[in-house]
Amino acid sequence: MTHLDTSRRRFMVGSAATLGGLSIGFHIPGGEAAAQTAGTPEINAWVVVKPDDTVVIRIARIDMGQGTVTGLAQLVAEELECDWAKVTTEYPTPGQNLARNRVWGNFQTAGSQGIRQSQDYVRKGGAAARMMLVEAAAKQWNVPAAECRVAKGVITHAASGRSTTYGKVADAAGKLEAPKEIPLKDPKTWTIAGKPMPRLDTADKVDGRKIFGADLVLPGMLNAAIKACPVFGGKLKGFDAAAVSGKPGIRKVVAVGDNAVAVIADTWWQAKTALDAVKIDWDNGPNADMSSEKTAAMLREGLEAKEAFVGNQAGDADAAIAAAAKKIEAVYSVPHQHHATMEPMNATARWATALDRVEVWCPTQNGESALATAAAASGLQPQQCEVYRIDLGGGFGRRATSHDYVRHAVLIAKEVPGTPVKLIWSREEDMLHGWYHPVTMCKLTGALDAQGNVTALKMRISGQSILAGVNPNALQNGRDPIAFQGLNPGGTEGRLGYAIPNLMIDHAMRNPAVPPGFWRGVNNNQNAIYLECFVDEMAHAAGQDALEFRRKMLGGSPKHLAVLNAVAEKGGWGKPAPAGVFRGLAQHMGYGSYVAACAEISVDAAGKLKVHRIVAATDCGHAVNPQQIAAQIEGSFVYGLSAALMQEITIKDGKVEQENFDSYPCMLLEDMPAVESIVMPSGDFWGGVGEPTIFVAAPAVLNAIFAATGKRIRDLPLNKHDLRKA
Amino acid sequence: MARLTINGKTHDVNVDPDTPLLWVIREQVGLTGTKYGCGVAQCGACTVHVDGEPMRSCSLPVSAVTPEQKITTIEGLSPDASHPLQKAWIAMDVPQCGYCQSGQLMVASALLAKTPKPTDDQIAEAMLNICRCGTYNRIKAGIKMAAGITG
Secondary structure, three states, rough: OOOOOOHHHHHHHHHHHOOOOOOOOOOOHHHHHHHOOOOOOOOEEOOOOOOOOOOOEEEEOOOOOOOHHHHHHHHHHHHHHOOOHHHEOOOHHHHHHHOOOOOOOOOOOEEEEEEOOOOHHHHHHHHHHHHHHHHHHHHHHOOHHHEEEEEEEEEEOOOOEEEEEHHHHHHHOOOOOOOOOOOOOOHHHHHOOOOOOOOOOOOOOOOOOOOOOOOOOOOOOOOEEEEEEOOOOOEEEEEEEEOOOOOOOOOEEEEEEEEEEEEOOHHHHHHHHHHHHEEEEOOOOHHOOOOOOHHHHHHHHHHHHOOEEEEEEEEEHHHHHHOOOOEHHHHOOOOOOOEOOOOOOEEEEEOOOOOOEEEEEEEEOOOOHHHHHHHHHHOOOOHHHEOOOEEEOOOOOHHHHOOOHHHHHHHHHHHOOOOOOEEEEHHHHHOOOOEEEEEEEEEEEEOOOOOOOOOEEEEEEEEOHHHHOHHHHEEOEEEHHHHHOOOOOOOOOOOOOOOOOOOEEEEEEEOOOOOEOOOOOHHHHHHHHHHHHHHHHHHHHOOOOOOHHHHHOOOHHHHHHHHHHHHHHHHHHOOOOOOOEEEEEEOOOOOOOOEEEEEEEEEEOOOEEEEEEEEEEEEEOOOOOOOHHHHHHHHHHHHHHHHHHHHOEOEOOOOEOOOOOOOOOOOOOOOOEEEEEEOOOOOOOOOOOOOHHHHHHHHHHHHHHHHHOOOOOOOOOHHHHOOOOO | OEEEEOOOOEEEEEEOOOOOOHHHHHHOOOOOOOOOOOOOOOOOEEEEEOOOOEEEEEHHHHHHHHOOOOEOOOOHHOOOOHHHHHHHHHOOOOOOOOOOOOHHHHHHHHHHHOOOOHHHHHHHHOOOOOOOOOOOHHHHHHHHHHHHOOO
């Protein structure tokens, strides 16, 4: 077993040396986490027990509000058999992970994978630590470990009447060999995991103590504001800082890379206002005439194009459509959308005065990517860089897609070696330089036989590929496999639930020069809107009930069917709704989980939509913290419905037109429906929970709007449409 | 130079008079619980009380505040997180990421100070702050819990 203490002490000494005049008790995220266990040897990479029995659980993933830290701690604590009241957590750094041969595995917190992709090894980490602690006690007592029992961090040997605590044997336990066979508990016996534990991180969020990246203060720190060329792909030609040079607090005005200008100042407000006064000359580059209209024309061409990448194919859809008793056709579209995290992009960087080391403090969904970005931007080796992870003021995929803000901070801080510089993007900068939810359209063609059964479905998706923009190496012979999320023929990630004998789902990739990103729910969002609204259209065309119509096609997909049935039953499908209230259904599978929703809405005479109530079911296999899953379900409706009802990023002259929340509105408390969550883990798999409910939010509401108004909204967002009765 | 009374303490700060109160609170006074979200009084993350009124400090120049006016930030809402709303927020696990919650709590506390038993409509009218995580239903439930409203 490798012990952390040596390297950790070295790390701490190094930090203290570089921090120089740091006063004792100064609050530095990252530094503080390391200080928590400094000097206490670990049991293993995941668990440190301090002499006072405090259990420190190390978390490789990150919290951006989704509760993953608490959930992962529950899983470790469950196997560790420690006292939950004495559990605390800390984040190991990406640099430590690198130095220890990635002992903590993947740091990525995206794709609803924080828990499902690490549950096995973190539980084993907790179980191994428990076995070593028990063995250490047994050795001291000279009794067989098998005769010892443990509960809440207290080890007892009944025959001899002895007992001790984890804190007392932790030192000895840390010196033992790690066990080779590590059996895990049957989840049916869980007492900490699977329970609605309060989050571990709430208290700091109600009194202003919580430090986000944007709040970080380091001794001697300067602040920076940045403007990059507002036109995608544009460059910096030059700038004139005469108006601000020498003004109070202004330290430097610098070019950042080839497309941005930053001001370094004593305070951020000085930097921001000075930057507004700097005259900047942009070369708008090749995309200066790009517009949403031109993108739409490009996508419409893709709807009819001969060539497309196939995602799911069965039988002969064209022949079945030609022979259909009834043919239905529709075109849908979903625009670019923005993550709009409440906390704008930010990072703090400090170069060593010898320019041989750089440290970064930042909110990130993937600390290892942030470290790689710091290395690439600095030209140093990753071993010469370190990243201290700070909880995020919202992530939603933005801080997993790109660490452009880290690159900026590293480049800017190089101008003042030895001095930390905190870069905060203004909201406007954040809106103009996002990694946007991809723009797509979809043409759907359905065939019904004389009995109203679906004999064929064609889905032609035309539009942007996230992988082509973010990670082209992940394309498969040019094909973007994640374009088909939730529509796949098989697999455990996102399988199409409906059995349709003749099927053709394909993707005509059309990539406008707008950076695409992983946006909470990703391609499941529009795929579910397209399919679930169109299934509703086919049910209507067949003159059949939307629930029964779906059920007929879900016979081979019992888990898809179960969540649908659950929301239909609790939502009162088939029973009278309150006067003026109408219902809509949707179901989908993504990120390994099965979700469904039944929405209740009304539309008044003025055409105003009110979403009254949504019943939502999730089968995520195992539910580690049911109350936090409910929180994710509630939040998913806000995120998904904000997008569907009112959010659209449009491009004019190569630039995003929406620069702040006044032109990019979000749902408010008054818009919020009652949400009734059904968490129904069926137990034989591990699915995600941070995103899946978003998939069904929009289609359930859109289908209810059709029921209420007879209007099919196929072109989002909804606020472009008049819902008044014609 | 401006003199401000924040959470019962007097602060003399040397800033451009156009500087928004938000940035004075964060950068000169060093209280970072009040957040920057939009800078244009849209999101409400920067909400503080000025003489008990919820104000969006990102759009309030420091020169518009007098030394006599009592500014309260999230750090001054209670000395020990004992405000009924803070207790309710913890009891109900209201926050997700937490970034907007200082502003939410400051608006909610101003509401309850004037309207101790708000109706659902009054809560909806007052609570216009943005939460991207979508904690609205728990915010509403937390306000009701703090107000002692059952059902």
